[in-house]
Amino acid sequence: MISVSNVTMRYGSKLLFEDVSVTFTTGRRYGLTGPNGAGKSTFMKVLTGEIDAQKGSVVRPKKIGVLKQDQYEFDAYRVIDTVIMGNKGLWAALEERERIYEKAELTDEDGSRLGELEGIVGDEDGYEAESNAAVLLQGLDIPDEVHERKMSELQGGQKVRVLLAQALFGSPEALLLDEPTNYLDLESIHWLQDFLNRYNGTVITISHDRHFLNNVCTNIADIDYETIITYNGGYDDMVLQKTSIRTRIESQNEQREKKIAQLNDFIARFSAVHSEFTGELP
Ligand SMILES: Nc1ncnc2c1ncn2[C@@H]1O[C@H](COP(=O)(O)OP(=O)(O)O)[C@@H](O)[C@H]1O
Numbered sequence: 001m002i003s004v005s006n007v008t009m010r011y012g013s014k015l016l017f018e019d020v021s022v023t024f025t026t027g028r029r030y031g032l033t034g035p036n037g038a039g040k041s042t043f044m045k046v047l048t049g050e051i052d053a054q055k056g057s058v059v060r061p062k063k064i065g066v067l068k069q070d071q072y073e074f075d076a077y078r079v080i081d082t083v084i085m086g087n088k089g090l091w092a093a094l095e096e097r098e099r100i101y102e103k104a105e106l107t108d109e110d111g112s113r114l115g116e117l118e119g120i121v122g123d124e125d126g127y128e129a130e131s132n133a134a135v136l137l138q139g140l141d142i143p144d145e146v147h148e149r150k151m152s153e154l155q156g157g158q159k160v161r162v163l164l165a166q167a168l169f170g171s172p173e174a175l176l177l178d179e180p181t182n183y184l185d186l187e188s189i190h191w192l193q194d195f196l197n198r199y200n201g202t203v204i205t206i207s208h209d210r211h212f213l214n215n216v217c218t219n220i221a222d223i224d225y226e227t228i229i230t231y232n233g234g235y236d237d238m239v240l241q242k243t244s245i246r247t248r249i250e251s252q253n254e255q256r257e258k259k260i261a262q263l264n265d266f267i268a269r270f271s272a273v274h275s276e277f278t279g280e281l282p
């Protein structure tokens with residue numbers, strides 16, 4: 001479960017959302033929708049903890065898998081390393097360890113730091129990292145011969161699978177995806193839909209693809225007018241519910257206007273009678 005309480009976020013004078021509280025329930029798959037510039041990506045960064053909201057708080061599970069919007073970010077890295085980077089603490093320890101080993105001479109300080117780093121690597125299952133990453137990649141249909149290649153050599157569909165493997169590395173309880181279907185062909189989109197529908201944790205995904213949202217989401221969290229409202233069902237269900245709420249408000253307004261008109265009419269007639277009446281008094 002991810003729970004957001006009274007979150008307010010603004011950039012300069014632009015208010016994105018105010019006093020927003022939402023609960024994302026375990027096992028459900030949420031689509032995060034809203035007009036361009038409404039703050040979808042920003043809200044997702046608040047959910048992952050990449051940025052802090054100016055007000056309010058977020059309670060999230062220890063492990064969250066994130067698929068970022070930038071699918072070129074890891075182009076310079078090997079496929080297998082890209083997956084391992086999904087565990088940030090482990091990756092930082094592995095890199096620092098390598099830098100120390102590359103030195104011509106080790107100081108006492110280096111020696112004790114190496115000891116600490118081995119501790120972190122052990123705690124984070126670092127000795128099985130390569131084989132765990134390889135198992136994940138195989139599960140996502142990325143063949144062994146690709147694991148050593150650079151990310152830049154892969155096409156869109158394969159790249160997104162590797163980034164998904166990165167997000168899934170370390171078995172996160174929630175998966176957060178910002179526009180995962182960009183750059184994907186139809187076959188890869190179908191594959192991703194099936195994959196997400198079989199995933200047991202919480203899913204929160206931003207997408208402009210209505211069909212994708214309809215096929216994947218059990219709920220929609222819609223950002224509109226600086227607030228977030230959650231609806232049951234997919235994208236089309238949300239639009240229907242939103243339309244019916246708007247129609248209801250409009251008909252309520254219409255009825256209210258009718259009542260006001262009747263009331264005004266009554267007051268006008270009453271005051272006319274009243275003045276006639278007062279006029280008759282001696
Ligand atoms: N780091 C930032 N600094 C200033 N303004 C930002 C920053 N990030 C986003 N914005 C602004 O906040 C608004 C929402 O952006 P974003 O969250 O990317 O929207 P969405 O993903 O819904 O299209 C936009 O007007 C954008 O220009």
Ligand SMILES: [Mg+2]
Binds near residue numbers: 040041
């Ligand atoms: Mg965005």
